[in-house]
Amino acid sequence: MVVIQALPKDHETVRTATVEMEEAVVSIENFSLWYDLFQALHNVSIAFARNQVTALIGASGCGKSTLLRSVNRMNDLVPSVRVEGTVMYEHVNLYDPAIDPVEVRRRIGMVFQKPNPFPKSIYENVAFGPRLNGYRGDLDALVERSLRGAALWDEVKDILHQSGLALSGGQQQRLCIARAMATEPDVILMDEPTSALDPIATNRIEELINKIKEDYTVIIVTHNMQQAGRVSDRTAFMHLGVLVEEGPTDQIFTNPIHLMTERYITGHFG
Amino acid sequence: MSISTPGEVGSRVSKDRPSLLNNEERAQLAARKRNGKFFLFLTVVPVILAVLLILTLFGSVLLQAVSWQVVEPRNSGQTFSLREARTWEGVVRLELLAQGRTTQDIEALLSDSEELRKFKARNRVELMFRANGEPLRWVVTNIRDDVEEVYSLIERWDRERDSLTELAEGQNYYLNPWMDFSFLLRNNSGRPTVAGLSSALVGTLWVIGLVILLSLPVGVGTAIYLEEYAPDNRFTRLLEVNLRNLAGVPSIVYGILGLYVFVRTAGFGPSVIAAACTLSLLILPVVVIAAREAIRAVPGSLREASYGLGATKWQTVSRVVLPNAATGIVTGVILAVARAIGETAPLLMVGGAGFVNKVPDSPLSNYSVIPTQIYSWINAPQKAFDNVASAGIVSLLGVLILLYVLANILRRRYEKKW
Structure with a gap:
């Protein structure tokens, strides 16, 4: 039996091949977060490189989803949340008091764990985001572009005005990705996007992630280590609110430096 | 399946049925099922009672909305068949004719909205289920008609003929549907026969x-x-x-x-x-x-x-x-x-x-x-x-x-x- 070592809260993150400042789209610096008195994130610093997929891995409750939701300020919806530190996006601190969370979420889209299309037609689902801002361009073209981007167009082009809820789980999740793309964000956050899907649907989402990274920066939380290995360029391992180690995915999976990372990767806990 | 042999006649069949339980467990299971049936009974009885009560309520209200009347008419006292008049206006014409008004007079009344309103306020024109022994006839009830007797539907259900022979000279006998179509359109009145909603x-x-x-x-x-x-x-x-x-x-x-x-x-x-x-x-x-x-x-x-x-x-x-x-x-x-x-x-x-x-x-x-x-x-x-x-x-x-x-x-x- 392996005894899990306690990790000091002031643990210095082990970094390999760090992301250069110029490459970084989003960089989190010395970020801590509390729910009431419970500290969920301890002084996390990490940069996410442009047009790369970064996977956040770690055991349940390690704070990876909290970290992800901090990037587009979804945590603001939870009352009693308090943060310290900065999240820089294009040289702007997203937690600057002058920044409205609503504008943050227009630039940084999100896909959730369970497919959550609105109970509206497929078209209306994709058009929802653009309409919020009174989109003036060609909405039909934007919807088509977004659905093509999410590799769903061919399946739904004849049923655009049927309910989004009538699609299969995997199609619904791709619809949610198309919906996120329609607001034309730079960054797409994915919170365990395939945990509710079967292996075939999962496979298609993974292919899609590999494809969309040409245009977007993707941050993905996953429980599935094979998935992290397949889709991500960089991986960050978290444990109990602390960022233990981050680096290129190959490096993390084949030659982890920190003992805790190695144990997690090899399945000794988590 | 166990097969009963002639020697076992008289033993209870249930004991021979294949079972996963021993006798004690089987008795317990039976008791549990009896329990369930008892509570099912307890829940079903109020439902049945409630349904019966609602049916009684609806029944009595609906019955009360129909009654036999003996009426002393103050207008012509005639009733008209569906063949004689199909519309409200047709009935009014026939009634006024029967009252001895001239055709000119009638046309004048029908074209004058104020006169017409007064006529409507004083008269109820409606199909009665039975009028003097005949089915579905137009009856014009005047506000001054005297209702001599009112019987409930059940009271005189099978005694229509007797009731008719008991009538005095000039009296009419109707089965009055109080809840008729014009009930919703008529105005209220101090007289029940013409009162509306x-x-x-x-x-x-x-x-x-x-x-x-x-x-x-x-x-x-x-x-x-x-x-x-x-x-x-x-x-x-x-x-x-x-x-x-x-x-x-x-x-x-x-x-x-x-x-x-x-x-x-x-x-x-x-x-x-x-x-x-x-x-x-x-x-x-x-x-x-x-x-x-x-x-x-x-x-x-x-x-x-x-x-x-x-x-x-x-x-x-x-x-x-x-x-x-x-x-x-x-x-x-x-x-x-x-x-x-x-x-x-x-x-x-x-x-x-x-x-x-x-x-x-x-x-x-x-x-x-x-x-x-x-x-x-x-x-x-x-x-x-x-x-x-x-x-x-x-x-x-x-x-x-x-x-x-x-x-x-x-x-x-x-x-x-x-």
């Missing part, structure tokens, strides 16, 4: 309409505020507790409140708007509670999706939460309004008069509603008003059924929009 029916429609207009926006607004915007502090909690308590306050208390606030202080007088305001207050707690439940039932994942796409709070509420809560809100409002329709006590307080024979035409008109009208009919001295009241009850139930049908149609329409 139109002013109370229109009064009820006015009041319901205004109640919906007033309570829907206020109720839904309050629910949205409490559910989405209100901070979780002591004041909000106090508000919530009081809201639930208000839903249980007796309606007569709202009547007194309405009397002081709307009738006297606001100066509305005994008018439609005062009644609508009072009833809106009465149902607001129920509307708010129902709307809050509906809003709370909208999945959090949809809100997250909306926020995640950069929606503001109000955009999320108006484009995601409300459309998805609409079904529940509509159902709650309709149920609350159905309660308001049947309310009598508070309306007696705020001036829902029993006798109004003018159809309300503005929110400040005097009014009567169906329940107060029924109440005043039942209190009237003439026995025949009991039958009119029964017809009123049938109409009230009809309005309620229409409302439920409307609720179902609305619900389906919203559900189709996903």
Whole structure:
């Protein structure tokens, strides 16, 4: 039996091949977060490189989803949340008091764990985001572009005005990705996007992630280590609110430096 | 399967059935099942009782809405077959002819709206189920007709022939359907034979309409505020507790409140708007509670999706939460309004008069509603008003059924929009 070592809260993150400042789209610096008195994130610093997929891995409750939701300020919806530190996006601190969370979420889209299309037609689902801002361009073209981007167009082009809820789980999740793309964000956050899907649907989402990274920066939380290995360029391992180690995915999976990372990767806990 | 041999005759078959249980366990299982049957019985009996009671209620009301009458007519005293006259006007022509009026005279009356209105106020033209032994004949009942006797339908069910022979010279014998088509269109009257529901029916429609207009926006607004915007502090909690308590306050208390606030202080007088305001207050707690439940039932994942796409709070509420809560809100409002329709006590307080024979035409008109009208009919001295009241009850139930049908149609329409 392996005894899990306690990790000091002031643990210095082990970094390999760090992301250069110029490459970084989003960089989190010395970020801590509390729910009431419970500290969920301890002084996390990490940069996410442009047009790369970064996977956040770690055991349940390690704070990876909290970290992800901090990037587009979804945590603001939870009352009693308090943060310290900065999240820089294009040289702007997203937690600057002058920044409205609503504008943050227009630039940084999100896909959730369970497919959550609105109970509206497929078209209306994709058009929802653009309409919020009174989109003036060609909405039909934007919807088509977004659905093509999410590799769903061919399946739904004849049923655009049927309910989004009538699609299969995997199609619904791709619809949610198309919906996120329609607001034309730079960054797409994915919170365990395939945990509710079967292996075939999962496979298609993974292919899609590999494809969309040409245009977007993707941050993905996953429980599935094979998935992290397949889709991500960089991986960050978290444990109990602390960022233990981050680096290129190959490096993390084949030659982890920190003992805790190695144990997690090899399945000794988590 | 075990096979019983002749030697085992007399042993209980159940013991030979294949079983996974020993005898003791089998007995326990049987006891458990008996227990279940007993409680099933306990739950089914009240249901059966309730159904029987409802059937009795409907039956007695419907029976009362039909009765045999012996009438001393004050007009021509003739009845007309369906072949003789097909329309209301045709019957009026025949009746006036029978009264000895000239054709010119009749045409003049029919073309003069004021004369026609007077004629309608004094005469009820209706198909009676049986008139002097014949089925379905037009009868013109005059306001001055004397009703000599009234028998219930059952009382004289199989004695029509006897009844007819007992009639004195010139008397007519009808099976009167009190709840006929013109009942809803006739005005109220001091005479039961020509009394109608139109002013109370229109009064009820006015009041319901205004109640919906007033309570829907206020109720839904309050629910949205409490559910989405209100901070979780002591004041909000106090508000919530009081809201639930208000839903249980007796309606007569709202009547007194309405009397002081709307009738006297606001100066509305005994008018439609005062009644609508009072009833809106009465149902607001129920509307708010129902709307809050509906809003709370909208999945959090949809809100997250909306926020995640950069929606503001109000955009999320108006484009995601409300459309998805609409079904529940509509159902709650309709149920609350159905309660308001049947309310009598508070309306007696705020001036829902029993006798109004003018159809309300503005929110400040005097009014009567169906329940107060029924109440005043039942209190009237003439026995025949009991039958009119029964017809009123049938109409009230009809309005309620229409409302439920409307609720179902609305619900389906919203559900189709996903």
